[in-house]
Amino acid sequence: EIFSFDKEIFKNHPVHLSRLNSVAGSGVDGSLVEGHEIVSSRSSASSLLNNSVNIMNSYIEEVSTIREIIQKILKRYLRKNNWSVNKDMPLSLDNPGWIGDTLCLIALSLNGITKETLLRILRRRGYDGNLKITELFWNIFRIQFGNFLQEGFNGVILFSHVYFKEAVQALLLEREERGIAEEKKGRVEEKNVY
Incomplete structure (x- = not known):
């Protein structure tokens, strides 16, 4: 029921x-x-x-909104259950760690992304050696995010509902896009001064 x-x-x-x-x-x-x-x-x-x-x-x-509830829950989860390759910065929305990076990659994939591709990209980002995402950590991630993610018959992982995808995009991706836009704007203004 x-x-x-x-x-x-x-x-x-x-x-x-x-x-x-x-x-x-x-x-x-x-x-x-x-x-x-x-x-x-x-x-x-x-x-x-x-x-x-x-x-x-x-x-x-x-x-x-429902998206805001999911964002608050995600913020809490990313803060408590995560690690990052950037040890100089504390975990935050600017440094979301491997779980945030994984969720961003899934959100950015047009038709989903396979576990193997995700793990390969994460290794290239520095999650290797003692920071490697092992099978144990991957399985914990999949259990924790259970129904928020779905896996197709071909192994492609994507979000199971638009609310969750929108929450990830608003929380992690749009913030980054705004930062890049502000940085570019600052460079243009600086260039115009000289």
Whole structure:
């Protein structure tokens, strides 16, 4: 039953349920439960959302879209369960670590990307030697992101829902694009001064 998880989380929190329904109203077809079903069905099946009741309760009042909920959960996850080749910089949205890099590669792939290609690109980025993404870490990643990712019959990995892809793009890729655009703008302005 798709609503069993919903009832369990929100039975003592009707205010949160109504808030989440208003957030979900921003869904593709305007359905009040569409986004709610997506988040709750994903969170009930995915260990990415460990302690999901507390996470949902803490985030629900701060957001206005499903994408924002997913972004907050991703930020928390990237901060706690990750490592980066750039040891001089702390993990952040500017240094999202191997998990952030992996999610960006999946988001940038037009029709998905295979595990082998992902791991090869990550090795080239410096995730090798003692930073190598082993089978153990890859399997933990796949379990943690469970239903947020799907794997095709040909081994191609892609996002299982547009909300998750949009959250990754907004959180990790659009931020980088804005930084590059600002850097280029600064160079042009500097050039015009001289």
